[in-house]
Amino acid sequence: MKMNIGGIEEEVVTRSEFPLERARAVLKDETIAIMGYGSQGPGQSLNLKDNGFKVVVGQREGTASYQKALEDGWEPGRNLFPIEEAARRGTIVANLLSDAGQALTWESLEKCLESGNASYFSHGFPIHFSAYTNIVPPSFVDVVMVAPKGAGPSVRSNFLDGSGINSSYAVERDHTKRALDRTLAMGIGIGSGFLFGSTFRNEVVSDHVGERAFLLGELWAIAEAAYETLRNRKHYPNEAFINSSEQITQVILPLIGKGGVAEIYTRAQDAGELGTVLIYQDAVREATKPILEELYRSVTEGKEAQIALVSNSDPRYRENLTDQLGRIEGSEMWMAGKEVRDKVPDRTYGFKITNWGLAGAIIGAMEAQYQLFIDKGHKPSEAFNETVEEATQSLNPFYQRRGMAHLLSVCSTTAQVGALEWGPKFKRLLVPKFKDLDTSYGTGGIPSLDFSVTKPSMWEVGKVLRNLRPEYQKG
Numbered sequence: 001m002k003m004n005i006g007g008i009e010e011e012v013v014t015r016s017e018f019p020l021e022r023a024r025a026v027l028k029d030e031t032i033a034i035m036g037y038g039s040q041g042p043g044q045s046l047n048l049k050d051n052g053f054k055v056v057v058g059q060r061e062g063t064a065s066y067q068k069a070l071e072d073g074w075e076p077g078r079n080l081f082p083i084e085e086a087a088r089r090g091t092i093v094a095n096l097l098s099d100a101g102q103a104l105t106w107e108s109l110e111k112c113l114e115s116g117n118a119s120y121f122s123h124g125f126p127i128h129f130s131a132y133t134n135i136v137p138p139s140f141v142d143v144v145m146v147a148p149k150g151a152g153p154s155v156r157s158n159f160l161d162g163s164g165i166n167s168s169y170a171v172e173r174d175h176t177k178r179a180l181d182r183t184l185a186m187g188i189g190i191g192s193g194f195l196f197g198s199t200f201r202n203e204v205v206s207d208h209v210g211e212r213a214f215l216l217g218e219l220w221a222i223a224e225a226a227y228e229t230l231r232n233r234k235h236y237p238n239e240a241f242i243n244s245s246e247q248i249t250q251v252i253l254p255l256i257g258k259g260g261v262a263e264i265y266t267r268a269q270d271a272g273e274l275g276t277v278l279i280y281q282d283a284v285r286e287a288t289k290p291i292l293e294e295l296y297r298s299v300t301e302g303k304e305a306q307i308a309l310v311s312n313s314d315p316r317y318r319e320n321l322t323d324q325l326g327r328i329e330g331s332e333m334w335m336a337g338k339e340v341r342d343k344v345p346d347r348t349y350g351f352k353i354t355n356w357g358l359a360g361a362i363i364g365a366m367e368a369q370y371q372l373f374i375d376k377g378h379k380p381s382e383a384f385n386e387t388v389e390e391a392t393q394s395l396n397p398f399y400q401r402r403g404m405a406h407l408l409s410v411c412s413t414t415a416q417v418g419a420l421e422w423g424p425k426f427k428r429l430l431v432p433k434f435k436d437l438d439t440s441y442g443t444g445g446i447p448s449l450d451f452s453v454t455k456p457s458m459w460e461v462g463k464v465l466r467n468l469r470p471e472y473q474k475g
Contacts, residue, residue: 033090150394193470
């Protein structure tokens with residue numbers, strides 16, 4: 001169906017117009033081979049199996065992922081096979097290995113593809129950056145994508161609670177003249193609520209920018225910048241954590257997820273703190289524009305893709321990641337966070353905002369990223385989903401659970417590399433900004449600022465997209 005989102009007509013496919021029964025009919029003679037069992041593999045394969053599709057999993061024996069597949073009920077010799085054998089059994093070969101893993105195994109997988117197969121991806125990376133991955137599917141197969149807008153584990157958890165997850169979709173090549181139906185059937189099969197049309201290029205660019213900026217790297221930077229500002233003002237560690245990271249995860253993001261910027265403005269107006277919100281909103285939005293432009297260039301020029309592939313191909317990658325995440329968890333801020341999570345009985349805090357400057361900073365960071373995407377030609381739905389919806393609906397629950405290191409641990413390897421690279425860059429930018437505004441931290445009048453700084457207004461776009469959340473289609 002065509003839907004007006006921010007004044008732009010977008011193609012959006014719903015469960016009602018492409019129901020599960022139709023998806024089953026489209027794929028009734030197909031075998032879906034899921035390559036890999038890391039971030040996206042478990043959720044997509046289990047959801048497809050539970051929805052009545054024929055699924056096999058390909059995973060190298062002896063790995064932690066193979067053990068997880070066994071624990072999830074996949075049976076060797078029946079629906080769990082070595083990667084190449086699974087690929088030979090599939091008519092839809094879903095390449096859900098890590099980006100580096102896909103590049104390393106492509107030569108052997110390509111030999112398993114037959115005429116009429118579909119080469120399926122959940123990320124635009126391997127195809128759009130084929131110059132670095134060397135992944136070029138043969139001309140006799142469909143090339144398609146369904147990209148869930150969230151971390152892999154949320155694909156499964158949302159499905160189990162009856163809601164599902166929204167996804168982007170794209171058809172790069174339609175060899176069989178059935179590629180679109182196969183793509184949409186896969187999207188519905190993995191539990192997507194709404195499917196938004198995109199391209200391989202736009203999906204990977206918005207994804208790489210988003211995870212390095214607001215969704216992971218920048219959000220981490222904002223939390224630590226706020227914490228350090230409060231510690232410099234002589235707040236105790238636990239108090240500083242509650243008024244920084246806890247404000248973000250337990251109060252600010254849930255409120256924005258519920259009703260957009262109006263949820264913050266209304267409370268700020270009632271508390272006489274709207275000026276503080278607007279001061280920080282404007283300052284952070286303007287301050288981050290140059291670094292976002294730099295990041296976007298780095299992504300589109302392929303620099304981030306190359307960095308990710310080199311890092312992920314390092315045999316010591318997991319060891320190095322564990323060390324980096326351990327250093328984050330072992331720092332004063334995140335140790336205080338563990339104590340807070342263990343001891344605070346009600347972590348909703350009554351949804352009371354105590355750090356108005358931080359609320360403004362979050363809004364400003366969101367607006368800057370959204371406007372960057374719009375200015376670069378991305379659709380309003382993609383700009384908003386990759387900035388607000390993914391943060392509030394998919395990623396924040398993992399952040400709430402055990403902090404930023406835990407959130408990073410459940411993300412893709414490419415997201416991990418990017419966030420760990422760009423988070424410190426955003427922090428170096430934001431710490432001085434927070435200190436410059438220290439005199440208005442928690443105070444402030446009402447400056448003359450335009451409330452509708454994004455065009456089209458991201459908060460009007462948000463009103464439409466909130467109504468498209470899969471939980472509204474439960475049952």
